[in-house]
Amino acid sequence: MSTERYNAKTVEPKWQAAWDDAQVFKAERDTREKYYVLEMFPYPSGRIHMGHVRNYTMGDVVARYKSAQGFNVLHPMGWDAFGMPAENAAMEKKVHPGDWTYKNIDDMRTQLKPMGLSIDWSRELATCDPEYYGQQQAMFIDMMEKGLVYRKEAVVNWDPVDMTVLANEQVIDGKGWRSGAAVERKELTQWFFKISEYSEELLEAIETLNDWPEKVRIMQANWIGKSQGLQFRFDTIGAPEGFEALDVYTTRPDTLYGASFAAISCDHPLAKALEAKNTELAAFNADCRKSGTSEEELEKAPKLGFDTGITVTHPFHTDWKLPVYVANFILMGYGTGAIFGCPAHDQRDLDFARKYDLVVTPVVCPEDQDPDDFTVGDEAYVGLGRMINSDFMNGMTIDAAKDAAINKIADLGRGAGKTQYRLRDWGVSRQRYWGCPIPVVHCETCGIVPEKKENLPVELPKDVNFETPGNPLDRHPTWRDVACPKCGKPAKRETDTMDTFVDSSWYFARFTAPRADTPTVKEDAEYWMNVDQYIGGIEHAILHLLYSRFFARAMNITGHLPQKAIEPFNALFTQGMVTHETYSTPGPDGRPVWRTPDEVRFAENGAVLIETGEPIDVGPMIKMSKSKKNVVDPEDIIDQYGADTARWFVMSDSPPERDVEWTASGAEAAWKHLQRVWRLTAELLENDETTKSNADLEKDLTKATHRCIDEVTRGIEEFAFNKSVAALYQFTNVVAKSKADGAAKRQALLTMSQLMQPMTPHLAEEVWQAMGGKGMVAEAAWPKANPDLLVDDTVTLPIQINGKRRDEIEVPADLAKNEIEKLALENAAVQKALDGGSPKKIIVVPGRIINVVV
């Protein structure tokens, strides 16, 4: 017997060429029902990684499956091509960010194509193409016209040595990553999208996103952060002119009688006003401002306060005075940037009060406690209860007290109930080169003037250098100086570019008409939108998805998307990450030097660096990332085993939503299995006629086939590809062991190749062809399971006694409940347990279980 080995190296390119020639994956509008499947597009780092392989294989499984079901499938690919890494490369390697990026795109396309994805490559786009970002500029101008864009002052991280703005990522322990200088906060006038105006709408519409993961919907809702509260005014004593009142916002107006201090942010106008005369406060504020701008950093910092000496009077009792502190944990961006502190019922306030020795008065008492004895120690009480120590509110529930307090404040004319959102407007200004230029001109006469549409795209100048830190656009000799589009006088271009999140907030719409000279084309958007299935990492659960949802609404307002597309993603699947251990050696400055897995060897006494033998610190299993170098190169796997093996492996074992840990042995196992499938095929080709027909055996094989169809189909439908793979493993065992005749086995393998096609398309074509399938399996219709073949005549039912499994009986599948009960009571184990008595209770779940309670 000469069973040839399956050779992926020759087979895979052959079928890829065949698909290309037949244009199998080209998507054109037609009369069929469409299906748009999209994976989050990659940043062109230069190498694909296992996360990409997993992401795009998942999408490909869905695309091929839907196509087999008769849908007109759109499955495109593009590049999220603007961003900081290109500028870093420019600084480090003295290459132009554009050259670097396009080279990376070429490299990654070259690595991606051998995966055999069912992508319509004619729709490929890159966000750094003027063809793309020019349309983005047009939309920016449309959004300006509709009042969706404005400018305001906002803080950035400022590196005083490099004289440049830093991203949060570039601030390490409060210092600039290159200069090492202590980072300062600096206010700049920046461009914003009015996303916060859509807070309520974005929140309410979450309920319509039925096919999104619950966790993402919760995270988005919490991010928008709607709260009902009270905004009211304190009267101040001893404050500078203009600050006779201090507005605060609270979600706990019920606790007003527990107030013991007021606190304002160091960026609050009052804090700034006080700085001038109070050097100590100025120093304190400066200290506060030294921390980065990230919310995480602010909230984690030890609570610090500075007593301003100013007091405010309690709104309900004007002779009751509260001190006003500047505190480092108050965010200027939320509410009014000022609060009142009720230590007994807020942990942060309590920590603060203990530190500065302020009064702690409980005003909510749990129902099961005596109000006279109830005190608060080191833990604030945040649960339910009745009001105490609260004058007119005493005895009320929290909710009733909230209403009462708000009404009283309103009666006093000091404020009103207010709905507040945590969501802030979207700052899109970036003081960087490698991004989409904001298409406006600053004219001394006309002010801010949008560029004329016919002058778009405002292209990035090519002649820039990165020798000096900062934004090269800012110091470009000619690009910056232009004539005002309105009056023609000398003016200056805006040198800020857009946040790369803008680029990724509408690419899904652009894919429906990627070459159009308008952002979208009505008919195409109408036909292809929405994305039926969107697939990507959980790390994008909030920002990217929320921005995209906002952008779709904005594009509807500006006429670039139909109303039905304001929620652009019908179904969302968030895949887990591909993780790997990290490896590092200590660097000269004490910071770890990260090492790639192929720089590391595992010896008996632990991991060592191959080059020098130095010991390696093995870090935890974390998301594969370039910065930590814990990356495995899929190209090596594809080289060694072929794309089908890589695809089969990433679909095996781990449920798609969970993290998967890369292992070499897993790839080996996948390869062995694919070889086995081919061996079965090849053996059958040679021995087809030798086996004799046997109706029972053939029926068994047919039943196994239909069970497999059912399980694989359900697995794909419910995004449990690992279960589909397991069903195929099992089915392969059945086929291998079956003694059914050649024709029956041939049929089983034809079906198997159809079921494997979404995961391992090349091998599937080869098996399909060998078994005499018509045309290409990529174009064959998905098999249907015959329900009659899925049920067995008899079932085995476990018998439990008091919930513990003691025996089992085999009964006809359609046996009536009372008959099963009768049989169960006759069972020896049950008889023994009953010991002559009668059962207390007997539960029969047909097809499942019998439980006898004695």
Added chain:
RNA sequence: GCGGGCGUGAUGGAAUGGUAGACAUACCGGACUUAAAAUCCGGAGGCCGUAGCGCCGUGCGGGUUCAAGUCCCGCCGCCCGCACCA
């Protein structure tokens, strides 16, 4: 700090509230081979020496239920996000 998630054999994992560990990896044994690889067949959660109709077992502690990996409450650990990383 805040928000969200996850936790099952040596390992990845399976299990509409109904036989926990399907399927796979690693491991052990056998067949084939001069030998190895490959392939095929078989074994296997733990404990009790053997043995049973035995006991224990889904991060930890409680609870609901005839029945809990699954539902509820409280912990612990790990991971993701926190608005200028993409």
